[in-house]
Amino acid sequence: MNATTEVLIVGAGPTGLMAAAQLLRHGIRPRLIERSGGPSVQTKAVAVQARSLEIFRQMGLEAAALREGQPAEVVNIYADNVSAAQVPLGLIGQALTPYPYLFVLGQDHTERLLGEDLARHGLTVEWNTELLGLEDGPGGAVARLRGPEGREERVQVRYVLGADGARSTIRHALGIPFEGGTYARLFFVADLEVRGKLRPGELNLYLSRDTFQGLFPMRGDHRFRLVGVVPPELAGRAQLEFSELRPYLERSSRGGLRYGEPRWFSVYRVHHRVAARFRQGNVFLLGDAAHVHSPAGGQGMNTGLQDAYNLAWKLALVLKGQADPALLDSYEAERRPLAQRLVETTDRFFTMAVQTHPLAVLARTRVVPWLIPRALRLEAARRLVFKTVSQTGIHYRNSRLSAGDLPASAPVQPGDRFPWLTVDGTDTLALQGGQRFTLLALGAWGRADLTELRELRPELLEVHHLPALALPGMPECALYLLRPDGYVAYASTRLDPAALRAYLGTQLHLRASDARTALSSPHAARALR
Template identity: 45%
Template sequence: MAGEDVLIVGAGPTGLVLALWLTVQGVKVRVVDQNTGPGPTSRAMVVHARTLELYRQLDLAEAVIDAGYRNPSVNLWAKGRARARISFSPTGTKLTPYPFVLVYPQDHHERLLAARLEALGVRVERQTELVDFEQDENGVRARLLLPDGREEICATRYLAGCDGARSAVRHKLAIGFTGGTYNQTFYVADVDVSGATANGEAHISLENGDFVALLAYAEGRGRLIGLVRDEREGAGGLTFDDVSHRAIDGLRLTVDKVNWFSTYRVHHRVADSFRQGKVFLVGDAAHVHSPVGGQGMNTGIGDAINLAWKLASVLKREAPDTLLDSYESERIGFARQLVETTDRLFTFVTAEGNVADFLRVHIAPALAGIAYRVGGIREFLFRILSQTQLNYRGGPLSRVARGRVQGGDRLPWVCTNGLDNHASLSAIAWQVHVYGEARNGIAAWCAAKHVPLHLFPWSSQHAEAGLVRDAVYLLRPDTYVALIADPAMPEALESYFAERGIRLSATRV
């Protein structure tokens, strides 16, 4: 079928990242979006460490960091008293180059991604709506409504629905969206603030029957996220003056100006499947959940990068179409786990009644302070929040465990003697790492297959990170560990690719 390789419906961060990663790998994409541009009142604000690590592949990380605002700590308040200050640096600096929470409003984020995509020759087609599509074994024929009212048929090999929670792509496929909608109504407000807590850090304030979070994206400016307890009819018409200010006052915060204000309902749903034939659901089209932990946008970006290298491999005839089945099997489990986890946290934060208030205002802050002082718990919580804990263990592309690191894990970050083992991961390509000595023909195999081999002198820091001396780490194009082989078994690499029908190409990005 002639036409585009991939039609991407939706130009939020998920769709733009998918387009960028595909374009850089030589895949021809078309991106359409029914909106006139990025929404000015976006709710996604947080870019986590794992997303920044993956952004190094396209030299995006530093640009995003420079444009965003680093929040080094989260401060927990209860009934107007500071109860805990949780700093990311003590733990995070040992685990990632990005030991902070970056606050970067989604509309700014989208503009940066769209500009990078346009520099590569791909412009988002705005005010262009997907009306219908049909697919067969050769590809997809999509009917598009153009800005001038004309209709066009777009022929494409694959279609990616990155069109949000109300996804037209998902509805057309009649894929179930299991879950529900919380009863509570939330508000978000972009505000100019002053006071002791307008210090550029993140703050969470807990009160009886109320809470608010402040995410700073500049000193004196931030995003307030709170709960509308009054479920009266017409809550959508509320203004900032109508909502409770007890939790805001508990931060000793003065709101000098409200730049915009909006209310919204929170959903918790996961699509029953992420793939149907030549069509994929990605990001919010596949899963939505509460804003607890700021995981939504980052998860959608992770979906896009997971899918992009697989699509590129299949389109270049370096892998069979069955490789694309691993997208759903790897991402749907994480989506379900994320919805379950954020659901529990959301329920705890929003529960009503005297017992719930006592637990939230008195017990939880005390436990948070104690837990943070325990190194193992602090590291676990950072890994969960930053998504560096996310793994594909037991998945169809993951094989063999050696030491603490297993197939499917994110490669542990180690920077020793100025040698950053994540630096080589900027290439979207299969590669091999050895910490110690490459033995038994590994170097010759890598050279023959055009697979880059990266050697790192063994150090105690590698052992502390869970790596095994002289073992062979095969890394996927999305930087996750595919296989860990004993140095005496170089044939394990050959069999890994043969079993999956993957053919290595001499051309690398």
């Protein structure tokens, strides 16, 4: 007889771990398998963006993450060993998020934090467990697994999440094209001490005629995670050693940097690809299984974390019987366009950073360093840069889940991340990220109005009245319905319970139910404990 589970997650990297952690918070216990024997040790991803830290905070992981990592509030750009520009991330983002910096935390540390969180909730990663085959059907899928002792089993699952990396077994099994290409240049990453003309505790970018170097500050004296391009004359070596690369790096920095012996060193190819579909039947692709791109901007791991954050609450509502499966269509509709834009944007930037064509060299060493400080004199440009890099500017305004009647001039629209605001001791981030939707009533609503809102769907809605919270450009009174992932689902200046109820049923695909039925289900009971 087949074993059964509601959700099977394949891949225990950051994306798979986040998906498992979020499902647990919503009362769903998945199985999480990983073909390797243990967590990653040598990892390329090193940046945790502000939006990911906001999620960590809602998970209770903020303090542990901040102890492990290193904030970089300034990006220093050197062109041919001359200081050319500074990007003060801390000053730009201080009103936008509690984390106005690039946070340097290696993927291995991120995986450990998430793994420890799973262990606290009683879920163990099944290491040395491989997916051998997958058969998808109308009512679910059957996965064939092989465990650490070589024993095979067939598992009946309702949904499968493929978080198994760029060479995804699941994507190949489903025949989903992985459209894009591979950069011609070979790249390297090393963990080591670097001294010389650079600022410790800050991100330093060295741009030169033939290469670039990115030095991400790590915990420890003069310790950096170094990424860059392998010179063409060394790219063909079967076993490249860092000692062979060191003279080229010193020459490209014009003697400004001195490199210690690396704790570890690795070379790799960089791809830029997006899966043609993020969903096929009962199977979903997340993280590198769905999209891979250049390391420009430190976006890759964070995008996978947000894939999981987007999908988990939707899956939980469907599995609890509180929403129709049609809700799950919004995952691909929301996440794939973002992945496409990200690949296109990072591809343009990365191509400029690594090409040896004279125009690319001119842009890299002269035009960009000249342009950045001048552009950042503009407030709009500063905010755009920070919101783009930090991923706090991601929105789903074109999603079918986003609706309302706000004027076009309103600063926060349906589909936007609700901004981080603190008024009279109220932190809007602290009101989000639970198992339910959050309804914020901004302005002078009457007691009867609030009672009517609280009685609308008490099993799904938490209502908070914030009379002193006002957004510039907004009417005196406004209602914001926030999804469990913190994005605005519905917004209005009118109290219209019938319109809100219709939205919940028609666009969010929530099923009608009374509170007693919803709260008596096993899933709901686990979620609310």
